[in-house]
Amino acid sequence: MPDTASSSDIIRFDRVATQFGGEVVYADLSFAVKAGEFLCLLGPSGCGKSTALRLMGDLLPVNGGAVYVAGGSPRENWNQLAYVFQSPRLVPWRTALGNVALAMELRRRDLTRADRAARARELLDLVGLARDADKYPRMLSGGERQRVAIARALAVEPRIVLMDEPFSALDPTTRARLREELLAVWRKTGKTIVFVTHDVDEALTLADRIILLSAKPTRVLETLALAQQRPRDLAGDAALRECRWRLLSLFARSGPDEVKEERHP
Numbered sequence: 523m524p525d526t527a528s529s530s531d532i533i534r535f536d537r538v539a540t541q542f543g544g545e546v547v548y549a550d551l552s553f554a555v556k557a558g559e560f561l562c563l564l565g566p567s568g569c570g571k572s573t574a575l576r577l578m579g580d581l582l583p584v585n586g587g588a589v590y591v592a593g594g595s596p597r598e599n600w601n602q603l604a605y606v607f608q609s610p611r612l613v614p615w616r617t618a619l620g621n622v623a624l625a626m627e628l629r630r631r632d633l634t635r636a637d638r639a640a641r642a643r644e645l646l647d648l649v650g651l652a653r654d655a656d657k658y659p660r661m662l663s664g665g666e667r668q669r670v671a672i673a674r675a676l677a678v679e680p681r682i683v684l685m686d687e688p689f690s691a692l693d694p695t696t697r698a699r700l701r702e703e704l705l706a707v708w709r710k711t712g713k714t715i716v717f718v719t720h721d722v723d724e725a726l727t728l729a730d731r732i733i734l735l736s737a738k739p740t741r742v743l744e745t746l747a748l749a750q751q752r753p754r755d756l757a758g759d760a761a762l763r764e765c766r767w768r769l770l771s772l773f774a775r776s777g778p779d780e781v782k783e784e785r786h787p
C-alpha cells in the first residue's frame with residue numbers, strides 16, 4: 523500500500539500498469555478517490571482517462587499493480603459503480619421513464635414494476651425532467667437526454683458515478699446549466715463522482731480535487747484541492763485564476779495535445 527492510502531479512499535490505483543499491444547499507457551500510475559468527493563481526472567486526449575474508468579468498472583484488467591474499488595477488487599464491486607458516457611446511449615423505443623426503469627430491471631430485481639416506475643419518476647424529477655418522463659429520446663434535446671442518462675446511472679443506487687466527458691457534445695449554454703445541475707444532484711445524493719474531462723475550466727468549475735495527468739506514458743502531474751464555494755467565479759477569484767494558469771501551463775507542457783479553453787464573458 524502506498525503511504526498516501528487512507529480509509530476514506532473509495533477508489534485506489536496502486537502502481538497500475540496498462541498497455542495495449544506494445545503501447546504503454548501507464549507504467550506506474552497511483553492515485554486515490556475519497557468517498558463522497560467530486561474528483562476530476564483532467565488530461566490530454568489519449569492519456570488514458572477512459573481507460574482508467576474502464577479499469578475501475580472491471581471492463582479491462584490491469585497489466586500490473588492493482589485497482590481497488592470500495593475495499594475490494596473491481597470484479598467484486600462493479601455493482602457499486604454506474605457510468606455516464608459522452609453520448610447518452612438511450613434505448614430509442616423506451617420513454618425517458620422506461621430507460622431509467624430499464625437500468626433497475628437489470629440490477630434491482632428486488633423492486634416491483636410499480637416501485638421501479640415510482641423511483642424512476644423521482645430520479646427524473648431530481649434531474650429536472652419531471653414533465654418529460656413519457657417522452658421518447660428523439661423528442662428530447664441533447665441536454666435532456668444526458669439528464670436521462672444521469673438519472674439512469676443513479677437508478678442502480680451506485681456509491682460511485684463514473685462520468686466520461688459527459689457534457690462535451692453539448693452546446694456551451696446547456697453544458698454550463700448541466701454542470702450546475704450535476705453539482706446540485708451530487709450535493710443531494712452524496713455520491714462519489716469521478717468526472718473525466720480534458721477541459722481545464724470544466725474541472726475548475728466542478729471539482730473538489732483535480733488530478734492532472736500527463737500525456738503517455740501517463741503519470742500524475744499535479745493534484746489540486748479546491749475549497750472554493752460553488753458556483754465559482756473562474757475569472758474573478760484570484761486563487762482560481764492562479765490554479766487555472768498553473769493547470770494550463772502544465773497542460774501545455776504535457777504533450778502535443780490540444781488545450782481546451784473556454785472563453786469567459
Ligand SMILES: Nc1ncnc2c1ncn2[C@@H]1O[C@H](COP(=O)(O)OP(=O)(O)O)[C@@H](O)[C@H]1O
Nearest residue numbers: 542543547565566567568569570571572573574
Ligand atoms: N482497446 C484498445 N486497443 C488499443 N489501444 C487502445 C484501446 N483502448 C485505448 N487504447 C489507447 O490507449 C490510449 C488511452 O486511451 P483512452 O483511455 O481512450 O484515452 P483518453 O480517454 O484519455 O482520451 C490511447 O492511445 C488509445 O489509443
Ligand SMILES: [Mg+2]
Nearest residue numbers: 571572573686
Ligand atoms: Mg476518453
